Amino acid sequence: MEAQVTLGEHLLPYQWKQSPRRRTVAVTVHPENGVVVHTPSRYSRRRVEAFLREKAAWILKHRARFEQERARRRALRWELGALLPFLGARYPLHFVLDGGREQVRLEQGRFVLGLPLDGDGAAFGGRVRERMLDWYREQATALILERVGHFKGLLGVTPLRVRVKQQKRRWGSCSAKGALNFNWQLVLAPPDVLDYVVVHELCHLIVLNHSPRFWALVEGVLPDYRERRRWLRENGHRLAL
Ligand SMILES: [Zn+2]
Known part of the structure; x- marks a missing residue:
């Protein structure tokens, strides 16, 4: 459900998602979805609001950062010198x-x-x-196919098919049948980061989850994958054009 809470001088809209499987309370700030609070079911609104007030500084900091990013994107004009x-x-x-x-x-x-x-x-x-x-x-398709070709030999895997397309909020995915999809906007990121996503999805052809065995496979190919992953987490939302 949609709700709002007053945090100091800010009126903060948020989405409240309740789940019977959940035991703890968590809040996320997403560049597009805004503030989302996850709670167990039968959680009181008063407790949700108290929790949000407790996390107010953190929430407002992240919201401000996303707002700056949006302003920067709006400012991008496709004109001489851009x-x-x-x-x-x-x-x-x-x-x-x-x-x-x-x-x-x-x-x-x-x-x-x-x-x-x-x-x-x-x-x-x-x-x-x-x-x-x-x-x-075009560049993304050529480059990603080239990198898939490079790494699939190292891993000894063959994807069923590889597609490069517009994907919302995902950099890559691997289906149970072994079809890989990649977001073309990876071509805006540093090449190391693009390689990380390619290797990540190729490793899913061997292990289709994020277990320690999966990460050991990724690490075997890219020993510094953690830095690349961190870069994507921290900067990925800024790549959109
Ligand atoms: Zn994955």
Whole structure:
């Protein structure tokens, strides 16, 4: 259920989820879902609110951070000089008149996008984003397939199929049948982090859970996987375009 609580001068909306299986109370702050409190069933609203007040500083800190991120994303304009991410770095966007071929190239430390001049500024702005996103998806597909090819040999596994697509809130997944899905936005993260997600999903072809045996497999391929995973946890939400 949706509810709200006053924390000092803040009126904080939150979702309250009750579960009969749960024994403890927990709160999460999610970039899109906001504040979610999980409690056992038959938990009183008064106790939920007392718990939220106790955690107020932590909750407000995280909310403020996500709000800053959203503001930064809104500020990203697909225009000359915009700093666009790719494999953990940022490159400025540059335009050239290119006979209408609308191609994207990454060369000499900048994105070069060829666009025709048609006098329609608004349409032009929309196309920049569209062309760049197409380019990112293409790069992501090629790169992720290449990395899957590299690591699957090391692990001695063969996925049923590999797809790179738009996924909400997931970087990768592995089905029980062995089909792997990856989020194209991994191509915005540093290559080490992309490799970590590839190895993680490939290891699920051997162990389909997150048991110690699973993590030992991941560690066998990437001894520093913990740092890569931490990077993704701390920075992943900032990758969205
Ligand atoms: Zn997993």
